[in-house]
Amino acid sequence: MKNLLLAGIVGAALTVSCSTAKTAQQNRAEFLKLKGEWELTSVDYDKNYKIKPFDEGADIQCFVGSHWTLIPNNWTGSYTLPGGGNCPSVVMPIKFEVVNGNEFKFKKILEGSKAKSVISGYSLNLINQTTDQFSLEQNVPSAGQNVRVVYNFQRTGMK
Template structure:
């Protein structure tokens, strides 16, 4: 019974909130150029992923992002993301994005949808880690029962 109560409490505490703090806008152009191309999210990892459901980017269950396709155009910091999960519990979704990498190693993302970038007032700040010529990780912070935990999205390049 205690175990079930713990799981229920953790599930109800899974609310991902982003602060409205300002973000360093000084660009890391060298790192941005290394992200050019098409990528697929091959894994989404976080503590308790077998028991907890996390909504990523205010769009869908984090597991729906596995297999999603992302394109990054480094010379204008635009791109596109497409969710096309084979799971029937996941909805298809596609949207233009804007993004940049700042000098602090943060990946700043806006999902544009049907708006102009300047009309979108909220976005996501993730830590860019494990950058190689063909892969990288984005790490977000989530709140689990009052404790900050990390959720890692692993990107693998699909073509040049």
């Protein structure tokens, strides 16, 4: 009886560990689709609000046309705001990860700092992902409400 119970426990543990490994492989495959060069082609949000994302001090429209490089192998990347008009020219290194298959987290790595010493960052939902496009959804608090912001990306090349 003890052997039967032990066999059942071992069998259940193997089933759970195999399914967990399979899920992790699927999540990693989705995560690796982000590898490459991307352009932020549009931003959807309630235009009644003035939004300055990611603490850049720049209007949200300054991010349209920005270039993003994502390298999932070492979870690094960068974004570049092209500048012009009232928009600043910015090149910002980032460290990112995808958690639970759809939570895109990143933190800015300011010059002279190391990623492990940066404790704050941004969390967005990864939605509508295909091989050549994806969107990031963020809820930005404003005046006691959340404003839904969707950043739409299009692949421009592989890295």
